[in-house]
Amino acid sequence: MKISIVGATGYAGAELLRLLASHQVAEVKYITSESQPGTAIADIYPHLTRFYPQTLTSLVDLEKLAAESDVIFIGLPHGHAMEVGRKATAINPTIKIIDLGADYRFKNHAVYEEWYKVPHTHREAKTVYGLTELNRSQVREAGIVGNPGCYTTASILALAPLVKNKLVDLTTIIIDAKSGVTGAGRGLNLGSHFSEVFESVKAYNVGGHRHTPEIEEVLGGLAGEELTINFTPHLIPMPRGILSTCYANLKAGVTPEMIDEAYTSQYGNEYFVRLLGRGGYPVTKNTRSSNFCDLGWHIDKRTKRVIAISAIDNLVKGAAGQAIQNMNVMFNIDEKTGLDNAPVYP
Ligand SMILES: NC(=O)C1=CN([C@@H]2O[C@H](COP(=O)(O)OP(=O)(O)OC[C@H]3O[C@@H](n4cnc5c(N)ncnc54)[C@H](OP(=O)(O)O)[C@@H]3O)[C@@H](O)[C@H]2O)C=CC1
Numbered sequence: 001m002k003i004s005i006v007g008a009t010g011y012a013g014a015e016l017l018r019l020l021a022s023h024q025v026a027e028v029k030y031i032t033s034e035s036q037p038g039t040a041i042a043d044i045y046p047h048l049t050r051f052y053p054q055t056l057t058s059l060v061d062l063e064k065l066a067a068e069s070d071v072i073f074i075g076l077p078h079g080h081a082m083e084v085g086r087k088a089t090a091i092n093p094t095i096k097i098i099d100l101g102a103d104y105r106f107k108n109h110a111v112y113e114e115w116y117k118v119p120h121t122h123r124e125a126k127t128v129y130g131l132t133e134l135n136r137s138q139v140r141e142a143g144i145v146g147n148p149g150c151y152t153t154a155s156i157l158a159l160a161p162l163v164k165n166k167l168v169d170l171t172t173i174i175i176d177a178k179s180g181v182t183g184a185g186r187g188l189n190l191g192s193h194f195s196e197v198f199e200s201v202k203a204y205n206v207g208g209h210r211h212t213p214e215i216e217e218v219l220g221g222l223a224g225e226e227l228t229i230n231f232t233p234h235l236i237p238m239p240r241g242i243l244s245t246c247y248a249n250l251k252a253g254v255t256p257e258m259i260d261e262a263y264t265s266q267y268g269n270e271y272f273v274r275l276l277g278r279g280g281y282p283v284t285k286n287t288r289s290s291n292f293c294d295l296g297w298h299i300d301k302r303t304k305r306v307i308a309i310s311a312i313d314n315l316v317k318g319a320a321g322q323a324i325q326n327m328n329v330m331f332n333i334d335e336k337t338g339l340d341n342a343p344v345y346p
């Protein structure tokens, strides 16, 4: 299976390369950068030395790249991936595209345009939302996958069984999530400057984070009706990891056993979702550098709320790992291929 990575110099692209280095079937063909074409990837990321002799190429070579690849992963800022997807599928109609950004995530293009402030230029694309555990059969048939965002992966996995089984009041969902700094990408900006982030925690984009409509669209689809949520992201001083704490009011008559049953029937056979059960406390460090999502839930009898907590590595299950999981499904190989490593601890 020949793979190319567009945007290989970013954190998501580099994480794809790290994981694909131990993938038994994948052969990385082309890797791109617009700022550093001609540079060896190991000169930019020395941790990849010995694994990749390749030098970076540019999107100027898209024709060759698309013609010679079975799958392209795109790790570009939103607004850029859809142009690559549109051109690559025109060159090679059988190619598979897995975009790690937001361009192919939305069914409703108007919502994408409203939140991302760019016109959608590949509206005719037939896409599948790549939250593997929820959409596996569609992913298997997909040509283009919109890989979910990191906050959205953690939050939707935590809430899906509650929403799908109509166990909670859909008007009461609150998501309080924390992310490590690599979630902001490798680009230099004040917000992720060491002195600004270290020994500090802050909320940001309160009431207006762009993952809000993504979570609403997917959970609304599971619920069979539109819903709105409160989603508050926080930046925490660690490189990787997301912890998402999700609250919702229980519907009258819902018992703790019904909640347990919803989680076990949804995820009991899912390798990458590790259920810690009722009273379980997910810890980001227990998922670090792995494709696992750890998930626990609590029933607060006093307030009649369920509190679901999930932990993932934003660069793995929240980005590159889930992208590879989707590729494995699309190519009908064992879903765990290249992803079955134990988390790095401590
Ligand atoms: N970091 C994370 O945890 C997650 C990221 N994502 C998404 O994945 C995508 C990549 O994120 P991440 O790797 O963190 O970002 P980075 O900022 O680390 O990397 C961005 C990449 O895009 C390239 N790039 C930047 N601007 C342009 C441009 N105008 N045209 C072409 N290429 C460009 C850069 O390469 P160069 O400058 O060398 O050309 C680089 O390879 C984004 O859409 C992000 O939202 C999704 C889930 C989680």
Ligand SMILES: CC(=O)N[C@@H](CCC(=O)OP(=O)(O)O)C(=O)O
Pocket (backbone or CB within 6 Å): 100, 101, 102, 148, 149, 150, 151, 179, 180, 181, 182, 183, 184, 185, 210, 233, 235
């Ligand atoms: C810590 C941090 O800044 N995180 C990013 C989310 C990264 C991500 O998942 O980006 P997508 O939009 O591609 O999903 C943010 O809040 O914008």
